[in-house]
Amino acid sequence: MATDPTLNPHPDRLLPAAASVRPIARRLYQAVRDLPIISPHGHVDPHILADDTPFTDPTALFVQPDHYVTRLLHAGGISLDRLGVGQGPLPEDRARDVWRLLFANWRLLAGTPVRYWLETELADVFGVTARPSAATADDVYDQVAAQLAAPTHRPRALLDRFRIAFLATTDDPADTLDAHAALAADPAVTARIVPTFRPDRYLEPARPDWAAAVEKLGAGTYHEYLAALEDRRRHFAAHGAVSTDHSHADAIAEPLDAADAARIFDRARTGRATETETTAFRRHMICEMARMSCDDGLVMTLHPAIHRNHHPATHAAYGPDTGHDIPTTVEFTRALQPLLARYGTHPNLHLVLFTTDATTYRREIAPLAGFYPSVYAGVPWWFLDNPSAIRDFQRAVTEIAGFARLSGFIDDTRAFCSIPARHDMARRLDAGHLAELVAAHRLDEDEAADILTGLTSTQPRHVFKL
Amino acid sequence: MATDPTLNPHPDRLLPAAASVRPIARRLYQAVRDLPIISPHGHVDPHILADDTPFTDPTALFVQPDHYVTRLLHAGGISLDRLGVGQGPLPEDRARDVWRLLFANWRLLAGTPVRYWLETELADVFGVTARPSAATADDVYDQVAAQLAAPTHRPRALLDRFRIAFLATTDDPADTLDAHAALAADPAVTARIVPTFRPDRYLEPARPDWAAAVEKLGAGTYHEYLAALEDRRRHFAAHGAVSTDHSHADAIAEPLDAADAARIFDRARTGRATETETTAFRRHMICEMARMSCDDGLVMTLHPAIHRNHHPATHAAYGPDTGHDIPTTVEFTRALQPLLARYGTHPNLHLVLFTTDATTYRREIAPLAGFYPSVYAGVPWWFLDNPSAIRDFQRAVTEIAGFARLSGFIDDTRAFCSIPARHDMARRLDAGHLAELVAAHRLDEDEAADILTGLTSTQPRHVFKL
């Protein structure tokens, strides 16, 4: 091992290694490297941008809220308690202890995109040059902490520095959207920051909090409930929202008769609906959401088939989004047929399909996106947001559906500082994929360059109707 | 962009890019490039060869009947109506308009094999040198149209030029096979052109046209029905058929008692069979087809698990095979066990398994083909007939079952002019795969060359008993 290893992200990282391909990839990448970032789906809290308060400390920024990081440390035998998960900002000695744990266990992250993003962030955003290890933990902590206190590293300064042109957050339908209103009204904010309508808990009568959620909508009947959802969607659209986001246990969309839906709604309100009924209602409501999208034009994104909160004890102690949401199988072809039979060629519908079951790309998503003008293949999501899965996706989907049916890159992150690293990774991998097509004489280089600019800029603007 | 881009397929296209591999691939490919084409399964209409009438126009040849092309344009927002789907030969101005649409939207095809085939056909068969675009649409249309009117580009001339030695079509069991008889009787036709027995609608009592189909067979009872199917198979064999082809919703083959089968047959004839019964009957009949194959030696090809006519409005307006048949999951191991338990080691049975669910290659198809002497792994089909899926297939199947268990390339196309481009793509990809094994010192180059000749010539002749 070198005596003094440095953190020095290589300019050619992630590009294909073959000498006949890398120069092409490098040229393609250079042309899009500095284009503005369009982030049409993610989980940044809009209040950090509205308030522009400094991030408190490196651990609160990089570790505690990021289940990508904490799950890997947890798998390595470090309890979530020691990592400060769910404990809010920690006293400095504890924050520093957590940071030391992260750095001492850096090997647990080797080979993952999590490490890749963190290293890129440390190097590019904070100028860190020491390779993370137990020996360098304190110095790097100090270096990052000092910068977080400076105006250069407040959220809005980073927003500008990251060249983020568009950023969508994820919001509860009952949200007042005051943070978004404040951001929109502030002339100092040049990025467009908009909410996303995320109604999951309003659509699943099986959830314990459904009745309360419906109560909040002020809906006593099924028809009031539909009207209230339509009204909230209008409220979101008025605040700039371009899409609705849906994550349920499966992708099935199966309409009910209005009378049956109303009957289940009434039974669910009084806790008498069976599991069969609540499931049927949820699947019906996905069709209703598609109908409303045809009316109001909001793009619809589907992120199905994650087994949420797999480990009950962890959920009880630390809450949701703590690293044990686990993917399972999903099916789209049969599941979405009733919805697509009704709305699949409607000119107002844009339906973006995400998956964590990579088998569906070739088998279902690409063939659907390769026929229905409404369907787009969502780029690799969550557990698939890594180089090898992205390469498999690129090959699988574009050969069946072409490049025009891709959503463009989606970061879907709550880790604000990772946004540029993630988009940069996507651009590098897209450049690498296209360079391989050029090297195999399947595209001319000028065509590849046009496609890459499209994937980075025009395609997400088109798909998300910006 | 270059000012005057040309269409100039590179001699090394699709070969591996690495400098240590490409020369090997080139040598391997050269040795098989010009071998005759064996096409044991496809959808060319035999009448175009029997009648040898000129193709009417470029749009009727390349666009209207090819759902590979029209689905991508449809996904890009161009209605099937504008593309002339299902409208037969168009007046020249309309045909030219469709052609312009195709060329103006060439970018929708980028990265797909559809574009690759079309470009190869335009360059190799019609000598086109201009890159397709809105600007070049009319010139290319004129260039192609002029040649289509010439004797050099009539169907039989192309058949010879393409070096097609064997071509199987796909035919209804009730077909008289007069076109095949005419072709066989014509000494000017040197290629062997044979029918394929495709009995799907005769085996599925759930189809609305089943009763009429059975009527056409003149079968009043279950035993007459079996006898009639056996008789039609003999008729096909007498006209040169080497295989039967089957495409149902799943791969399940489950025998019934003859008495139960006869009972369901009777109930289905009078429209009283339940869905459970009609499904059971269809699965039983797949076993019966295998039994008949053991008797008459016809090869059996299975192409299961496509959700046909996914978009009802499109089906109603334009009919079947219009781009919205969508794959779904399939299972072979349990599904075929009853059939293989009975006939899996029968010396007369050749059972070729195709899939559009690529997960089944490693998990089911290769292990089955790696034990049962009757089972062959059908090469990538339909949505998988693209370079990346073919490479995944090659690696997945040959490492488990060896090269001797592959079917050899199947084009399965109704696009006559694409046949040489498709076979050439397969030869290039096979050469590339084998070159990588040589470069990794897993095969010697002489062995790789023997295997490639086998895949191109001897293997399909053996599997399809030519």
Place this chain on the structure above:
Amino acid sequence: MATDPTLNPHPDRLLPAAASVRPIARRLYQAVRDLPIISPHGHVDPHILADDTPFTDPTALFVQPDHYVTRLLHAGGISLDRLGVGQGPLPEDRARDVWRLLFANWRLLAGTPVRYWLETELADVFGVTARPSAATADDVYDQVAAQLAAPTHRPRALLDRFRIAFLATTDDPADTLDAHAALAADPAVTARIVPTFRPDRYLEPARPDWAAAVEKLGAGTYHEYLAALEDRRRHFAAHGAVSTDHSHADAIAEPLDAADAARIFDRARTGRATETETTAFRRHMICEMARMSCDDGLVMTLHPAIHRNHHPATHAAYGPDTGHDIPTTVEFTRALQPLLARYGTHPNLHLVLFTTDATTYRREIAPLAGFYPSVYAGVPWWFLDNPSAIRDFQRAVTEIAGFARLSGFIDDTRAFCSIPARHDMARRLDAGHLAELVAAHRLDEDEAADILTGLTSTQPRHVFKL
């Protein structure tokens, strides 16, 4: 073809071909090439080591007992009878005939790891330099047979020569483990050779031999049965066992109330349990095995979802393990949730998940191993133990879960002489994978070297608690 082809395994075989990657891979591989072999799961018969009797002949060593080899020859049309399957040592003329069949059909193995292993064994263990073919069969037979008779090629001599430091066999819970006791007591045996507790048939009341197995345990009641299993586990642990191994039709682990379990046990003992009950009992017992592992610390390995003895006629004639065990679909996320909810964070549990359904790596196994400290991703098993599947596994799992969540290489073989070839293949492929990460600037070479040493040495020692 060269006139006199030789068998000469290339020093760079299986390493990446690209000139920018191969030298890195070569350096990484060199550093681990000669490390001792740790084999924590396999099927070598301990008696061959305890007795150290010479192997009888080349065919008995390489062909008859190895269903990897015989299934490929069977698929090529050679009956298992001709191959001497299940017939024990053959007279010399028949053994030689089988050997000639293997060599004459060498092409059937081209591209498979079976051929790769056999060639490596012939070259490295027996010094064979002639390429296998009909022409060389007799000479090679003589060459191998002569060495098998020599002290240099007796089992223990090979054990030392192979540098096997640890070897686990697979054993019936009722086994006395006398061979293991003898090996442990023998100071001449420096390798650690231990049993593995494999209780499948004791846990599946649906098996015809279950009642007799339970009888053998001396268990009249459910509680005696649990106590007897715990006792036999202690017996195994006392003989050095480090793990239990489980292979059932699915991965479902679902606990029953003790009273329900006891009731089903009683009904099953008298042949009255329904299929639903026996399945529920088996799934319950997997939870009980996990509970016992938390108590006694034995590592638990799961190898689910193989359809055993797919071809009944072959099973009837030749018995189990004769090449027609065929994988099918499996699901882990929902299946293991009840078990992991109870024991997933228990410090004593190590649960290694193997699969032959490669789709589960990205979708289920890596996400589970990337959260639960008890869960490890078992390396590619059985039909996936080939270069392409291993490369897919490496990429899929390590990007999600890191390198620390891998089991380390498992050979799982009954072919004793193939052990070094298999471990060497794994080291080459690991080196190649890591070299690609270095070439893509995702790891520094010193980190890659550390990881490779870990995968080869420390990781299997940690996971299997050696």
